[in-house]
Amino acid sequence: MHSLIIGCGDTGTRVAARAVAAGDRVTGVVRSDASAWRVRAVGAHALQLDLDLDALELPACERLFYFAPPPREGEADTRMQRVLDALPAVPAYAVYISTSGVYGDCGGEWVDEDTPVNAQTERARRRVDAESRMLAYCGHATVLRAPGIYGPNRLPVDRILDGTPILDDAEGGWSNRIHIDDLAAVAWRAGDAHWAHRVYNATDGHPTRLGVYYDTLAGMLGVASPPRISWAEAEQQFSSMRLSFLRESRRISNQRLLDDSGYVFSFADFRAGLDASMRAQAPLD
Known part of the structure; x- marks a missing residue:
């Protein structure tokens, strides 16, 4: 079978390695030379394209993995539409990695896939649009709504070593996450099966307060926990994007994923994930 991975970055390269090991022909669509090198390093073919500007001539595939982000502006994923329009045929399997941000702020309540989407940022509304486009194009596609993705070289190590403050948990909400290796494994499994539902929360199912996560990582680094600041102080110090994440609180259930995929x-346990990530982390300069 042919696996086509649109946006073959960190997660995509991990999926590509699994597809190569399974005997698939694999094409990873990337933009940069560095990304192309990483794709080729796992035995896949790299196709370098600018999804917004280049004429898209894409190969037919049996498995489509769409991991490219939407454009930076607007409320529509025009980038995805260009890709879908360029595909010669609807694939047998299709997987799109979206974001749990489509749920918006839920006041710390538990969220499952039956919770209505309530995107509260333009960024999240682009993801809602992308989900709709993918499912309209391929009715049997699987949408994976991922929260914060962590793993080797995807940890806030510099912030902790620099003593950058975090929002006090008393004024913040819940955080959810998934290790990048688990996300890649779930995506690959979704690309080889038609599960009972179309939308799944791809999260480890163990939400925590943000401070617990940072304190655990600080302990592994052997440094002091980050200082806490109030919401009023955060509004003065944090970027608008970081504040937009902190304004949303939800605890995300992955029970449907566990039930349908096995x-x-x-x-x-994010503690085990942090330990494995630190062991694999590239050394700091």
Whole structure:
């Protein structure tokens, strides 16, 4: 079978490696030379394209993995539409990685896939649009709504070492996450099956307060926990994007994913995931 991975970055390269190991022909669509090198390093073919500007001549595929982000502006994923229009045929399997941000702020309540979307930022509304486009194009596609993705070289190590403050948990909400290896494994499994539903929360199912996550990582680094600041102070110090994430609080259930896929998480406990990520982390300069 042919696996086509649109936006073959960190997660996509991990999926590409699994597809190569399964005997698939694999094409990873990337933009940069560095990304192309990483795709080729796992035995896949790299196709360098600018999805917004280049004429798109894409190969037919049996498995489509769409991991490219939407454009930076607007409320529509025109980038995805260009890709879908360029595909010669609807694939047998299609997987799109979206974001749990489509739920918006839920006041710390538990969220499952039956919770209505309530995107409160333009960024999240682009993701809602992308989900709709993918499912309209391929009715049997699987949409994976991922929260914060962590893993090797995807940790806030510099912030902790620099003593950058975080919002006090008393004024903040809940955070959810998934280790990048688990996300890639779930995506690959979704690309080889038609599960009972179309939308799944791709999260480890163990939400925590943000401070717990940062304190645990600080302990592994052998440094002091980050200082806490109030919401009023955060509004003065943090970027508008960071504040937009902090304004939303929800606890995300992954029960549907567990029930339908049978997947067993390698890192359901973020502490184990942090430890493995630190061991694999590239050394700091």
